Amino acid sequence: MTDSLSLRPVEMADADLLLLWRNDPDTRQASHNTDEVTLASHLVWLESSLSDLSKRRLWIAEVNGVAVGTCRADRMAGVWELSWTVAPEARGKGVAHRMLSKLVLYFKEPLVAQVKIGNMASIKVAERAGFVLDKQEQGVLFYVYPNASFRAD
Numbered sequence: 179m180t181d182s183l184s185l186r187p188v189e190m191a192d193a194d195l196l197l198l199w200r201n202d203p204d205t206r207q208a209s210h211n212t213d214e215v216t217l218a219s220h221l222v223w224l225e226s227s228l229s230d231l232s233k234r235r236l237w238i239a240e241v242n243g244v245a246v247g248t249c250r251a252d253r254m255a256g257v258w259e260l261s262w263t264v265a266p267e268a269r270g271k272g273v274a275h276r277m278l279s280k281l282v283l284y285f286k287e288p289l290v291a292q293v294k295i296g297n298m299a300s301i302k303v304a305e306r307a308g309f310v311l312d313k314q315e316q317g318v319l320f321y322v323y324p325n326a327s328f329r330a331d
């Protein structure tokens with residue numbers, strides 16, 4: 179049986195772990211900004227991110243109390259943009275699918291996601307969770323989650 183995955187809100191105490199995952203080479207490769215992030219700028223970003231839940235929400239995914247990934251929702255014009263990262267040591271086990279399929283249920287508003295072309299694992303994860311390709315621009319696939327209005331409270 180698969181151990182259950184839970185999502186909990188990120189806290190400042192998660193800063194080091196999140197920075198480690200953010201600076202992982204594959205995470206950087208998948209990001210728009212591929213630069214390594216410094217601890218100082220990360221702390222400023224995290225503190226500001228946690229200060230206004232109407233603009234950004236961050237979660238840690240845990241299996242048996244062990245952190246296995248993180249996901250993020252950024253409020254854009256009328257939609258939430260979702261993004262996700264699995265801990266390097268937890269990749270290749272379907273964690274992203276389990277995170278994302280749980281996360282989409284939190285929202286009533288339309289959802290979007292961006293995935294770089296070539297990130298085959300993330301493309302599969304997005305499509306398996308119900309995201310549909312909307313357009314492709316400058317090496318990025320833009321996904322929409324179209325059935326937001328059909329979700330229950």
Ligand SMILES: CC(C)(COP(=O)(O)OP(=O)(O)OC[C@H]1O[C@@H](n2cnc3c(N)ncnc32)[C@H](O)[C@@H]1OP(=O)(O)O)[C@@H](O)C(=O)NCCC(=O)NCCS
Binds near residue numbers: 262264265302
């Ligand atoms: C991309 C990422 C989120 C995938 O998470 P994961 O839980 O490790 O995903 P998995 O390895 O279980 O793969 C998911 C699916 O993609 C498939 N897959 C993995 N690598 C693949 C590849 N190179 N080509 C084709 N399919 C691939 C898997 O077989 C699986 O398919 P299934 O659902 O049919 O079983 C994770 O590797 C990660 O965090 N990478 C760095 C950051 C990142 O890319 N974030 C996403 C930004 S959009």
